Amino acid sequence: MPASDGPSRDTTTDPVGAHTLGPHVVGTRVVVRRLVRGETGPTGGPAMTDLLGECLAWGDGVVVVRTEREGAVTVPLADVVAGKPVPPRPSVHHRLDPARADHLAAPGWPAAEQELLGAWLLRASDGFSSRANSVLAAGSPDRPLDDAVADVEEWYAARGLRPRAHVLPGSPEMHAFEDAAWAPYETTSLMLASLARVVRRLDAPDVTVTEDTRVDDGWLATDERAARFGDAARRVLEAGDVTLATVRDPDGMVLARGRGTVHGDWCGVSGLWTREDHRGRGLSRAVLAALLERGAEAGATTAYLQVVESNATARALYEALGWAEHHRYLYLAAP
Helix, strand or coil, X not given: CCCCCCCCCCCCCCCCCCCCCCHXXXXXXXXXXXXXXXXXXXXXXXXXXEEEEEEEEEECCEEEEEECCCEEEEEEHHHEEEEEECCCCCCHHHHCCHHHHHHHHHHHCCCCEEEEECCEEEEECXXXXXXXXXXXXXXXXXXXXXXXXXXXXXXXXXXXXCCEEEECCCCHHHHXXXXXXXXXXXXXXXXXXXXXXHHHHHCCCCCCCEEECCCCHHHHHCCHHHHHHCHHHHHHHCCCCEEEEEEECCCCCEEEEEEEEEECCEEEEEEEEECHHHCCCCHHHHHHHHHHHHHHHCCCCEEEEEEECCCHHHHHHHHHCCCEEEEEEEEEECC
8 A cells, every 4th residue: 555644653552553453353354554664755754554464463562464465574563553453355256146156166076977957967976975966956947946856856866866955045946845845954164265365374384295186095094985985986086177185104094185176266175184193283284285286376266165064173274274154055855
């Protein structure tokens, strides 16, 4: 922002904006107006400038703000003229309609078999995962909703699968499935973030991360559900522009792993896991950093993930890294 004139204050003893700034703003997004020592403003008074970014520290006579362009900037509290917390800047994709966002995220977890029913997306993968074995019922199926529900039931029955649907809460599609006696069984959040912002917050340890495009037996052994479905799981996990990242011990055993996929300017993250006896060492952060780096190299700017509502621990971690909930969707299953 351009420099401006204004009075200088000693914020060491009289903090400016004490009701809005102080140690309580650490970890939040702030704007801080500061003096620029040694420079003169356009009307002859002291020059000032604004810093906009995340407050990393407040104390010992300084405030540290991490900005988009300059990184971490340390400012003496005596140079702070004014400031306030500001709302987080969302990813541009946060303005997306939820139905559109769900369709944009769908290629990150591609089913072995997919077919359109109007704007709905039928997905089947021999039963591995709800995402890959449910109809994405968002948008118009180009027929009456009760007919569309019947067509969905017939499509899954022909494949020996229990019909399932991915719907938006309170939508006409949800009500149509409920009218057919389908029951909800899981609510999930689609979370979005600026890829660059997450990378800046990761602070990943310096460990070796191996990358591949195939699921080996070591990876499969860390995921009970995937191991149970075997080849069906591999077909989903390996589909698309995918990176499978792992941290391994000297014997090749998987200590941490994750899956990343890139489509358009979106980078999807899934399957993050760390072996229990190696948690707290930042291994998942190292895996995540590798996945997001591949996404950035491919031109992705928005990172997304899907987290079940009941997993409060994972949600809190992702929010601390910069993700925010875009919307929630839920699954229903036929009787």
